[in-house]
Amino acid sequence: xxxxxxxxxxxxGYYGFRNSGDEAVLKSILTSLEEEGRATGVKIEPVVxxxxxxxxxxxYGVRSVHRMKLGEVRNAIKNSDGLIxxxxxxxxxxxxxxxxxxYLGVIKLAQWMRKPxxxxxxxxxxxxxxxxxxxxxxxxxxxxxISVRDVExxxxxxxxxxxxxxIQVVPDPVMGLELPKSSEDSLRQELxxxxxxxxxxxxxHWNPERTELIELAExxxxxxxxxxxxxRFLPFYFPGDDExxxxxxxxxxxxxxxxxxxxxxxxxEHPQDMLREVSRCSLLIGMRLHSxxxxxxxxxxxxxxxYDPKIDHFLGRIGSIPVGTSQEVxxxxxxxxxxxxxxxxxxxxxxxxxxxxxxxxESRIPARSIIEYLRSKG
Numbered sequence: 415x416x417x418x419x420x421x422x423x424x425x426x427g428y429y430g431f432r433n434s435g436d437e438a439v440l441k442s443i444l445t446s447l448e449e450e451g452r453a454t455g456v457k458i459e460p461v462v463x464x465x466x467x468x469x470x471x472x473x474y475g476v477r478s479v480h481r482m483k484l485g486e487v488r489n490a491i492k493n494s495d496g497l498i499x500x501x502x503x504x505x506x507x508x509x510x511x512x513x514x515x516x517y518l519g520v521i522k523l524a525q526w527m528r529k530p531x532x533x534x535x536x537x538x539x540x541x542x543x544x545x546x547x548x549x550x551x552x553x554x555x556x557x558x559x560i561s562v563r564d565v566e567x568x569x570x571x572x573x574x575x576x577x578x579x580x581i582q583v584v585p586d587p588v589m590g591l592e593l594p595k596s597s598e599d600s601l602r603q604e605l606x607x608x609x610x611x612x613x614x615x616x617x618x619h620w621n622p623e624r625t626e627l628i629e630l631a632e633x634x635x636x637x638x639x640x641x642x643x644x645x646r647f648l649p650f651y652f653p654g655d656d657e658x659x660x661x662x663x664x665x666x667x668x669x670x671x672x673x674x675x676x677x678x679x680x681x682x683e684h685p686q687d688m689l690r691e692v693s694r695c696s697l698l699i700g701m702r703l704h705s706x707x708x709x710x711x712x713x714x715x716x717x718x719x720x721y722d723p724k725i726d727h728f729l730g731r732i733g734s735i736p737v738g739t740s741q742e743v744x745x746x747x748x749x750x751x752x753x754x755x756x757x758x759x760x761x762x763x764x765x766x767x768x769x770x771x772x773x774x775x776e777s778r779i780p781a782r783s784i785i786e787y788l789r790s791k792g
Contacts, residue, residue, distance in 0.1 A: 594686060
């Protein structure tokens with residue numbers, strides 16, 4: 415009988431903020447590490463850096479320390495066997511100048527303590543400040559393993575001076591997230607009971623003029639006039655996405671007279687609860703990247719609205735293109751493509767089945783690579 419070795423790994427990312435997409439990344443990483451470790455005789459004990467350690471511990475059953483308390487972070491890394499940074503869009507300066515120094519600082523701290531560091535399926539960029547290019551390159555050159563979630567991120571790192579041979583392109587970790595078996599069984603029973611086809615909608619505030627929200631709302635309103643549907647808003651981040659969703663609900667108005675309905679999901683504690691919501695949909699229309707990844711993982715036909723290159727990159731990996739952008743959404747296009755996918759859902763699933771299956775399998779590569787490294791050094 416082989417006795418499992420134990421490895422303590424600190425995981426750094428945008429965790430504890432209750433953004434469903436980032437929480438799904440964490441859950442996916444934890445699951446992949448556990449399963450790959452079990453297969454190779456390595457027991458992983460994760461320690462998650464979180465803005466809300468108590469909530470993270472309660473939700474995932476793992477140790478957690480406050481990401482902004484340097485003493486706690488330092489002690490966690492000191493007593494660990496290595497650090498994982500990722501996934502998600504951690505190293506970008508589009509939403510502010512503080513993210514890159516913070517996440518690089520955590521990695522650098524681990525490197526100063528001579529701990530192996532691993533980059534887990536990150537989306538890199540945009541990085542507009544040239545100073546950050548040098549900082550990223552300096553830190554990444556000392557990492558034991560680097561994986562990114564798209565070719566464009568790999569090319570950006572290469573332009574910073576990181577050798578291409580040292581960068582592995584893998585899918586977003588969330589592609590590997592599965593529903594619990596009990597949820598799958600109850601879902602099959604629920605769907606077999608019939609009802610209105612459900613259109614899941616994930617939106618966020620981005621364009622200050624709200625052009626895309628106004629035009630998407632009009633497209634959904636027109637679609638509900640042509641065919642009875644259940645428009646189900648799925649806020650991935652509170653309160654922002656909830657506010658954007660309710661704004662659109664007002665624009666759509668009352669559609670009961672057409673045999674349709676509109677509803678909104680409440681805030682959810684666990685990412686698999688949102689995954690279950692997406693899995694109930696006949697169609698998903700999303701701005702949030704992870705709403706589209708959830709849909710792909712559950713073989714749900716989708717229409718993506720691009721506000722960031724990462725949306726285009728992901729859609730490209732499954733052979734699709736955006737239906738609109740944060741600047742413009744054609745309501746008639748929403749109607750036409752929405753109707754088509756509601757009718758031809760099975761054809762969509764068949765056309766994309768191979769690509770989706772490959773992405774699911776490849777999503778486990780970073781966990782496997784990291785555990786192989788730890789086992790070789792154990």
